[in-house]
Structures are given as structure tokens and as C-alpha cells.
Amino acid sequence: MSIYDIPLKTIDGQEQTLEPFKGQVLLIVNVASKCGFTPQYAGLEDLYRKYKDKGFAVLGFPCDQFMHQEPGNEAEIQQFCSTKYQVDFPLFAKVKVNGAEANPLWTFLKNARRGFLGTKAIKWNFTKFLVNRQGEVVKRYSTAKSPAKIASGIEAIL
Incomplete structure (x- = not known):
């Protein structure tokens, strides 16, 4: 199974896989609206706007597993992000990134690139995975790594 085969659900409830993104560089991020790192949304949007015409996409996956920092439903999350x-x-759609109920995409990502000291678990919101055009996970960035500081990694594989 490749990253493009994993069943997902869009924030508006549509069944989808990552097949529409095949051939693009992807930055996959677990996001939350009530987190100290929530301002990273602005930096992620900046990256998306800067590189989308070169075959790049940011994919945001809301997650409520860390201190209930994404309490809203999908409509509320979408409204917050857009306004x-x-x-x-x-x-x-909102996902779990850790545990027995972890979304299969996040299990795939964690198995492909381990975190600090070789851990698989996602430690917090705004963990970022960079995926090349072939669907390979090439880098995992910690929550603290700002979007601006990973632009060079994106540029290197565009």
C-alpha cells in the first residue's frame, strides 16, 4: 500500500485518498486551533501560497489528542481556519495520530520517519512530514520547527 491508497475524509465529509496529490511535494501536518503553536497556520499558508504553483501542497489534519486543543467539529474548524x-x-476531517485508533495515514507517516530519539509517537500538534513527489516520507519536523524554517527543505525537493 502506498501513501496514495489510504482512505481519508475531507473536512467537508467527502471520502478521498491522497491520489489527487500524486506527483506533488506534500507537507502533512496535524493541526489544532487552541494550541500555542496555532499561529503556525499563517506560516503554513504562506508556504502553500509560495510553492503551490510548483507542485506543492500543505495538508492539514485537525487533531484533538493533545490537551483537547481542537475541541470543535469540522465546520467550526474550517470556519476558524478560513476567518x-x-x-x-x-x-x-479530525483524526487521531496516536494509539490504537490512529488514522492509517499517521501510522504510515510515523513508521516511515521516526521522531527525536527514534520515537514513533507524535508528541504534539503541528508535527510536520515532508513527502516527495514519489510518495516517500523524506523528513519529519518537530512542532517547534516553524514553517519558515523548513522552506529550504521544500525547495530542495521541488
């Missing part, structure tokens, strides 16, 4: 940060990049 507060003018988010235009694709958002997906």
Missing part, C-alpha cells in the same frame, strides 16, 4: 488565518490549503 482567522485565511487558510486555503486542504483540510481533512
Whole structure:
């Protein structure tokens, strides 16, 4: 199974896979609206706007597993993202990234690139995975790594 075969649901409830993004460079991020790192939405949108015409997409996956920092439903999340940060990049339905109920995409990502000290678990919101045009996970960035600081990594594989 490739990254493009995993069943997902968009933020508006449509069944989808990542097949429409095949051949693009992807930055896949677990996001939250009530987190100290929530302002990263602005930086993620900046990256998306800067590189989308070169075959790049940011994909946001809301997650409520870290101190209930994404309490809203999908409609509320979408409203927040569009009004507060003018988010235009694709958002997906709320997911779990850790545990027995982890979304299969996030299990795939964690198995492909481990975190600090070799851990698989996602430690917090705004963990970022960079995927090349062939669907390979090439880098995992911690929550603290701002979107602006990963632009060079994106540019290197565009």
C-alpha cells in the first residue's frame, strides 16, 4: 500500500485518498486551533501560497489528542481556519495520530520517519512530514520547527 491508497475524509465529509496529490511535494501536518503553536497556520499558508504553483501542497489534519486543543467539529474548524488565518490549503476531517485508533495515514507517516530519539509517537500538534513527489516520507519536523524554517527543505525537493 502506498501513501496514495489510504482512505481519508475531507473536512467537508467527502471520502478521498491522497491520489489527487500524486506527483506533488506534500507537507502533512496535524493541526489544532487552541494550541500555542496555532499561529503556525499563517506560516503554513504562506508556504502553500509560495510553492503551490510548483507542485506543492500543505495538508492539514485537525487533531484533538493533545490537551483537547481542537475541541470543535469540522465546520467550526474550517470556519476558524478560513476567518482567522485565511487558510486555503486542504483540510481533512479530525483524526487521531496516536494509539490504537490512529488514522492509517499517521501510522504510515510515523513508521516511515521516526521522531527525536527514534520515537514513533507524535508528541504534539503541528508535527510536520515532508513527502516527495514519489510518495516517500523524506523528513519529519518537530512542532517547534516553524514553517519558515523548513522552506529550504521544500525547495530542495521541488
